[in-house]
Amino acid sequence: MNLGSKIPVPEVDELRLARIExxxxxxxxxxxxxxxSSYSRWSKVAVAMVAVAGVVLAIALNLRAAGSPSASPEALRPTKLVTGPGQIDRLILGDAKIEVAENTDISIQRFVDGRTLILLAGGSVHCDVExxxxxxxxxxxxxxxxxxVVGTSFDVKRKRTVQVAxxxxxxxxxxxxxxxxxxxxxSWQGSPDAETSVASLLPEKDDEAGPLDAAVLANNGSPKDEEDTRSPGAKNTSKSSRNNRKPKQRFAQDGGTVRLRDVLKNAKPIRPVVLPSHGPKAREFLDVAASNPKKAVVELERLGATATGHExxxxxxxxxxxxxxxxxxxxEVVKAAKQYARRFPRGRESEDMLWLRVLSSCDSENYSSSCRTAAHSYQQRFPQGVFKGLASRIIRSKQSE
Amino acid sequence: MTAQVSLVADVLLVDRCNRGEEAATRELFRTYHKRVHGTLYRILGSNRDIDDLTQDSFIQVFKSLPTFRAEAKLATWIDRITVRVAYRHIAKQKKLPLPNDTLDEEQSMRPSPGHQAASREAVRRLYSALSELPVASRVAFALHEIDGRSVSEVASLVGASKSACKLRIWRARRTLFKLASTDPILAELLEANDQEHDGSQL
Structure with missing residues (x-):
């Protein structure tokens, strides 16, 4: 039975349409x-959920070992990506290219100091990293x-076991x-002993430091003792399991003394992440960036002029x-930042862009008035921003440094 | 336009709407008004409240836009809201008044006045019969048999399982055919459509 052809839908005349409109x-x-935007709203919801889940799990699991690289205090903007059957997605995370295979569930977590953590809940990712x-x-x-990553191209698969090739x-x-x-x-294969835990993304009690402290910690690591015993369940299928040594612990609890300019030099803004919502052009152009940044800059400029919205x-x-x-x-960065602020006063990347402006305006040896102005703008605009501590120190640096 | 580009366009349009751009509001309305109006018309029949319901549907859409997560196409998402608005309208009125203004521009193009009147009367009786049905059956039947959507799509729009939808549609058909046994005009409409459907399958 198909009654549709017997009951045609009448056109709405323009007058009625205008009235409804x-x-x-x-x-x-x-x-x-x-x-x-809905994107940033959901990011906030995701962060809140991660926070709540993390607190519960942290209490239950008594947290992971302090000083673990993933237990950094400054986790930002987790982005969840799930691919369906037959869907392969490609992402660019700064200088890393990631191919997400079909039926894969990942969360991308970035940190203030530029680190990237991909939580693989299931499926397979191929990473090509500088x-x-x-x-x-x-x-x-x-x-x-x-x-x-030390510098490589590799695959990680998670099904019943975890395989790294x-x-x-x-x-x-x-x-x-x-x-x-x-x-x-x-290659290596082993059983994951625990579920990928959001708790590990959360600050531990001792790590509840401000952004500046986080950056200081990130740049003043000291080695930390760690257990180094063989997993009975893990099967090593590598040609040779050489270098069975502990990884360098880059993040220490003891910050020590550090000059502001060193902190500033290393406190990079968030690297661009290409998401499906950015459109195919942005992704395509950023592909070029790794090999030919000049060409990418020209093409992105053209895209910025012709596209609208998020793209x-x-x-x-x-x-x-x-x-x-x-x-x-x-x-040119300063000019670009001003152009961005004029065109997208509430754009998604406003905070990062303003911080880029601060970085570009501030010489590593001294802080000019334009540097202070930029830092002041940042502080005014994003009083709870991730770089608030650094901005505040730049503004106060005349007296202290 | 590929599905991905279409999704990107949806996301960009939604974000513009969320930022309060009036032009985006108008653009979204102009893009989807036919779809919303069509869905409401197929479910409710010709109805004096249809313009108000279209407006209500869009207001609901704009209120809910901040929660749009681009998990489905914007069109599908809008359809769900429209179906909910229609559902509420039927539930509120219990029995809708019989459609009495089913003569539309398209129907006026029918070959003869006699045929035109018969057809109009048949449609009126169909919606009268539909108004006897439970809301869930009526909506499922209208979406499947009148609007031509697949059972899976109907299930997704009304938030029920496929088997539940099939059962609702089957019950609606059974009731309609029962009513048609005592109503030759309705019977003619249903039989004519069944014959057309069978013919097209050959």
Whole structure:
């Protein structure tokens, strides 16, 4: 039976349409205006949920060992991504390219100091990451298995077991029982002893420091003793399990003394993350960024001028990021930041963009008036921002440094 | 336009609406008004409240936009809200007044005045019969048999399982055919459609 053809829907004439439209616009104008986008709203909800779940789990599990790299106090903006059957997604996280296979569930967690943590709840990810050397840490966690990049291309699969296969470079694999390094061509397989825990993203009691302290901790690590016993359940299928040594502990509890300029130099803003909602162009152009940043800057500028909404704001921010970190053109970053602020006064990347402006305006040796003005703007605009401590120190630095 | 680009366009439009851009509000309305009006019309029949219900549906849409998570297409999401508005309207009125203004522009193009009047009367009786049904059955039947949506889509729109929807549609059909046994005009409409449907399947 299909009665649709017997009951045609009449057209609504323009007069009625205009009347309905007017009524809707009037009603909508009375609604309280949403100041945040749905994306950022959900980010906040996600953060809140992570926080609540984390507190509960933290109490239950008595937290993980203090000083674990993933127990940093400054976790930002977790982004959840789930792929369906036949859906493969590609992301660019700063200098890392990630291919998310079908039927995969990941959460991407970034930190103030630039570190990235991918929580793999299930499925498979392939990561192509620049050598880390002086770059922020990049880590994939599957259950209690931490895969830390030294500089490489590798796969992590989580089904009943966790499998790590390295194509190029070196990765460090750490479970609660063992830590080992895998080189190109090597692989490792083991059982995840615990579920990927959101608790590990939360600050531990001792780590409840401000952003400045977080940055200080990040730059003044000291080695920390750690258990190094073999996991009975883990099967090492590598060619050779050489370098069975503990990873360097980069984050220490003791901050020590550090000059503001060193902190500032290392407190990088959040690297651009390409999400599906940014549109295909942004993703495509950022692909170029790794090999040819100049070309990417030109293309992002064009995209910023022609696109609208998130796509444009993302393009402007990514361009400024590349100008600062890849090309070192500080004056252009300042211009780009001002342009962004004019066009997207409440854009998603406003905070990061303003911080880029602070970084570009502030010389590492002294802090000019423009530097202080930028820091002051940041403090005014984002009093609870992640760099509030640093901004405050820049403003006060005349007296103290 | 690929599905992904369409989704991106939806997200961008929603964000503009959430920021309070009037142009975006108008754009969303102009893009989806036919869909909303069509869905309401198919469920409720010709109804004097249809403009108000269209307006109510869109106001509900704009109120709920901040919660849009782009898990489904915006169109599907709007359909769900529209179905809820129709559902509430039927439940509130219990029995809708019989459609009495079913003569539409399209129907005036029918070949002869006699046929036109018969057709109009048949549709009127169909909706009269539908008004005897429980709300859930009526909505499921209208979405499936009149609006031409698949059972899975109906299930997704009304928030029920596929089997529940199939059962509701089957019950509605059974009731309609029972009523049609004593109403030749309604019977003609239902039989004609069954024949057309069978013919198209051959």
């Amino acid at each position: 007017r009524g809707i616009v009037n009603e909508v104008s009375k609604l309280p205006q949403t100041k945040t 050598p880390r050397k002086n770059r922020p840490e990049f880590q994939v966690r599957a259950g209690d298995v931490d895969v830390t 390295v194509q190029h470079g070196i990765v460090s694999v750490a479970t609660s029982h063992e830590t080992l390094r895998l080189h190109a061509g090597e 444009a704001s993302f393009a402007l921010y990514s361009r400024a990021y590349l100008l600062y970190f890849k090309l070192g053109k500080r004056s």
